[in-house]
Amino acid sequence: MEKRKIADINISVECVVFGYDNNRLKVLLIEQKPPPNGQLSIDSLQASIPGDLMLASESIDQCLHRILKEYLGAAPEFLKQFHVFANPSRMKGLIDKDWHRQFRSHHDKPVIALTWYALVQMNNFNPEIESVGAKAIWLDIAKVEDLVLDHNLILKKAISELREDLLHYDIGLEILPDKFTLSQLQNLYEIIADEQLDKRNFRKMIKKMDNLIALNEKQQGVLHKPAQLFRYNKVKKELM
Amino acid sequence: MEKRKIADINISVECVVFGYDNNRLKVLLIEQKPPPNGQLSIDSLQASIPGDLMLASESIDQCLHRILKEYLGAAPEFLKQFHVFANPSRMKGLIDKDWHRQFRSHHDKPVIALTWYALVQMNNFNPEIESVGAKAIWLDIAKVEDLVLDHNLILKKAISELREDLLHYDIGLEILPDKFTLSQLQNLYEIIADEQLDKRNFRKMIKKMDNLIALNEKQQGVLHKPAQLFRYNKVKKELM
DNA sequence: ACAAAAGTGTTGGAGATACACCCATGA
DNA sequence: TCATGGGTGTATCTCCAACACTTTTGT
Numbered sequence: 001m002e003k004r005k006i007a008d009i010n011i012s013v014e015c016v017v018f019g020y021d022n023n024r025l026k027v028l029l030i031e032q033k034p035p036p037n038g039q040l041s042i043d044s045l046q047a048s049i050p051g052d053l054m055l056a057s058e059s060i061d062q063c064l065h066r067i068l069k070e071y072l073g074a075a076p077e078f079l080k081q082f083h084v085f086a087n088p089s090r091m092k093g094l095i096d097k098d099w100h101r102q103f104r105s106h107h108d109k110p111v112i113a114l115t116w117y118a119l120v121q122m123n124n125f126n127p128e129i130e131s132v133g134a135k136a137i138w139l140d141i142a143k144v145e146d147l148v149l150d151h152n153l154i155l156k157k158a159i160s161e162l163r164e165d166l167l168h169y170d171i172g173l174e175i176l177p178d179k180f181t182l183s184q185l186q187n188l189y190e191i192i193a194d195e196q197l198d199k200r201n202f203r204k205m206i207k208k209m210d211n212l213i214a215l216n217e218k219q220q221g222v223l224h225k226p227a228q229l230f231r232y233n234k235v236k237k238e239l240m
Numbered sequence: 241m242e243k244r245k246i247a248d249i250n251i252s253v254e255c256v257v258f259g260y261d262n263n264r265l266k267v268l269l270i271e272q273k274p275p276p277n278g279q280l281s282i283d284s285l286q287a288s289i290p291g292d293l294m295l296a297s298e299s300i301d302q303c304l305h306r307i308l309k310e311y312l313g314a315a316p317e318f319l320k321q322f323h324v325f326a327n328p329s330r331m332k333g334l335i336d337k338d339w340h341r342q343f344r345s346h347h348d349k350p351v352i353a354l355t356w357y358a359l360v361q362m363n364n365f366n367p368e369i370e371s372v373g374a375k376a377i378w379l380d381i382a383k384v385e386d387l388v389l390d391h392n393l394i395l396k397k398a399i400s401e402l403r404e405d406l407l408h409y410d411i412g413l414e415i416l417p418d419k420f421t422l423s424q425l426q427n428l429y430e431i432i433a434d435e436q437l438d439k440r441n442f443r444k445m446i447k448k449m450d451n452l453i454a455l456n457e458k459q460q461g462v463l464h465k466p467a468q469l470f471r472y473n474k475v476k477k478e479l480m
Numbered sequence: 481a482c483a484a485a486a487g488t489g490t491t492g493g494a495g496a497t498a499c500a501c502c503c504a505t506g507a
Numbered sequence: 508t509c510a511t512g513g514g515t516g517t518a519t520c521t522c523c524a525a526c527a528c529t530t531t532t533g534t
Binding site for chain 2: 004005006007008009010011053054055056057058059060063081084086087088105107112114
């Protein structure tokens with residue numbers, strides 16, 4: 001084989017984590033804290049999607065789980081890889097390069113990002129704690145502003161992937177609290193599908209699911225007729 | 241940031257190229273020729289999917305196009321990225337390692353494969369020529385045997401991806417010759433979907449496509465009633 | 481005339497859509 | 508008693524699936 005120079009690049013793993021609370025679809029974002037040594041040239045710190053470069057000691061999967069452990073405390077059950085971001089211009093601007101040097105690596109190697117999205121029940125995870133050097137926050141997806149690098153694009157693509165997956169997986173099982181009302185479930189579907197649904201038709205549709213269980217229990221403390229609570233009968237499904 | 245060792249890996253780009261001929265779905269495979277210096281420890285050379293490591297001088301896209309140029313002579317119009325193969329065991333066996341050292345790189349770094357599939361009109365490409373050090377052949381997908389590394393898995397995943405995409409893209413437009421009969425089109429759909437279709441229902445379905453044009457032309461030299469020929473009205477579609 | 485594939489419509493059923501009123505609770 | 512969201516059934520329409528015979532050509 002002729003002599004040739006193989007590309008020297010880094011791999012990053014990024015995971016868009018979705019949660020649901022108070023009738024809003026939320027995404028987990030990381031705000032880095034400026035380091036004490038103060039070498040930082042970035043004025044206003046933009047938030048990022050949880051992620052990191054893959055380390056020499058780990059596989060892709062291990063890297064993904066390390067990231068989730070760090071920011072969520074544990075790995076969610078629902079994880080799906082959805083895209084590769086390899087556009088050379090994804091880390092072009094000076095601010096992006098500063099951010100990357102500061103929080104990821106001093107190398108200037110190109111980075112190819114492998115991206116997953118995760119669905120979590122927000123009450124089972126408590127990332128509101130501040131971890132070392134970073135703060136995790138849940139933000140309404142409608143209120144996300146400028147993120148670092150191409151993370152807005154990654155988020156956008158994750159949402160569109162989630163939308164496509166809406167009818168293929170039991171999204172509600174993964175993201176709703178253990179007990180929920182049918183209106184909550186419908187609201188979740190409406191947010192993800194980005195369209196209004198007819199209440200009666202929606203109920204006909206979801207009542208075909210045989211893993212949806214009606215409980216002998218009702219909402220409490222609401223200003224109207226209390227809704228019946230439901231839960232999912234959790235059956236493990238295989239993801240690819 | 242603490243000191244930490246970033247993973248040192250290589251990226252490979254692999255492209256499963258599908259063609260259609262004589263009522264058979266075909267895939268382009270590469271048979272490497274043993275090099276003259278004879279350092280090869282591999283007895284029977286297995287075929288591989290066209291691909292290569294990404295080089296330092298190129299982007300992912302450039303790498304993909306270099307590979308397609310080398311084996312096809314040109315880049316197909318339809319290209320879709322479909323998966324990332326990063327399982328550490330994908331290059332585990334001794335034969336795999338030998339093959340990789342011989343034809344890809346002497347490094348023993350882990351390789352993450354980014355995979356595309358392509359659809360081509362076989363009569364517009366002529367890869368039957370022998371390029372330097374390798375021979376390209378079209379093989380009926382039903383007759384593919386052992387490939388190198390995890391390329392059987394990559395092919396299998398490509399086929400299942402193609403199957404899922406069958407109803408979302410005009411597969412026939414990309415892969416059939418310019419003029420074709422409705423029976424050819426139906427046969428193509430049947431091979432990909434792996435099920436028999438009803439002729440009348442199929443025609444009802446595909447005649448909804450407004451980019452399918454009936455020609456004033458018929459098949460020639462067949463032993464039965466000659467079929468009408470059709471073509472697609474090519475309208476550029478955007479892939480993601 | 482025969483062999484071989486081309487070409488062509490209708491019907492029934494399932495599933496999706498559209499739509500409006502009464503109910504239970506807390507304030 | 509009022510405000511709020513919870514809960515329910517029917518009629519229509521659209522789409523899909525099943526199904527068989529006639530036509531045109533070459534030999």
